[in-house]
Amino acid sequence: MTKPRFREGEMDSQWTDNDGSLAALRLQMLRFAVLQLKDETLAEDVVQDAFIGAMKNAGSFAGRSAFKTWVFAILKNKIADSVRKKARLKEISFAVDDDTSGDLEAHLFKRNGFWKVEERPADWGDPETNVLGKDFWRVFETCLDKLPDQQGRVFMMREFVDLNGHEICSAVGITTSNLNVLLYRARLRLRECLENNWFKPGDCTC
Amino acid sequence: MLNCHQNTRLISEGRERRLTFVEGVSVGAHNMMCSACRNFSRQMDTLEKMMKAYKIRSERIDE
Secondary structure (H helix, E strand, C coil), X not given: CCCCCCCCCHHHHHHHCCCCHHHHHHHHHHHHHHHHHCCHHHHHHHHHHHHHHHHHCHHHCCCHHHHHHHHXXXXXXXXXXXXXXXXXXXXXXXXXXXCCCHHHHHHHECCCCCECHHHCCCCCCCCCHHHCCHHHHHHHHHHHHXXXXXXXXXXXXXXXXXXXXXXXXXXXXXXXXXXXXXXXXXXXXXXXXXXXXXXXXXXXXX | CCCHHHXXXXXXXXXXXXXXXXXXXXXXXXHHHCHHHHHHHHHHHHHHHHHHHHHHHHHCCCC
16 A cells, blocks of 8 residues: 655655754654664764664555654664664673672562562552553653662563564673673662652662 | 562563463462562563553653
8 A cells, every 4th residue: 555645845845844843853762772872973974874774664654653663663772783783793791790789689679589588579550551651651760760770671671672682692692691681680779769769669778 | 379570570570471380370379368469570571561651652742
């Protein structure tokens, strides 16, 4: 099925950016890419590539929102490519964990390895993600941002860019058991953060 | 028997690989007796759902 093409003039209005929406889109993309790549220069490059790629086909889009969907689809591919390429070039290198959160685990568990009473995970019910509002997603994003760098990066690669464990390990040069530890700590932190700041904020002792 | 620390690690690992039979049974037995780890385990499913929703949200256009 072919999408209706722009008539002349409509095409122009997409690129002249009178209302600044193109700039807003660029910012949105940049934010998205930085979150994945943790590298602003690289993110800039990837966003630019994605834009150029999308513009090649711009004529075939029915409207601005179709274009945005398309440009983000391209951006995701570019990010995944960039992660894989880095893996080959071994540009990404990091120590096994930047986390001082052996502390976290000591904070959550007693010496015998059982939960401290006040840290026992609560029942969140089964929140429907589609009814969670803006406030929740702001908290969620803050919790993601607060993950230590390496944990955040592998967690995002795993759960956001949808790379598999094997790809992540070779991308960042760690073993599977390192990866498992990083993912475990990321999940432990994330759930702790959400519980304290959203699901039962009253209980936060901090 | 597993303690909660070991148990939650296995629960997390179970999302990355298929647990062995013995591991699976140990986790199941622990969860049966431990509501905190049961909650943790359900929260891991919820987290995954949230990440999926978050992803769709970030790609969404008109914010």
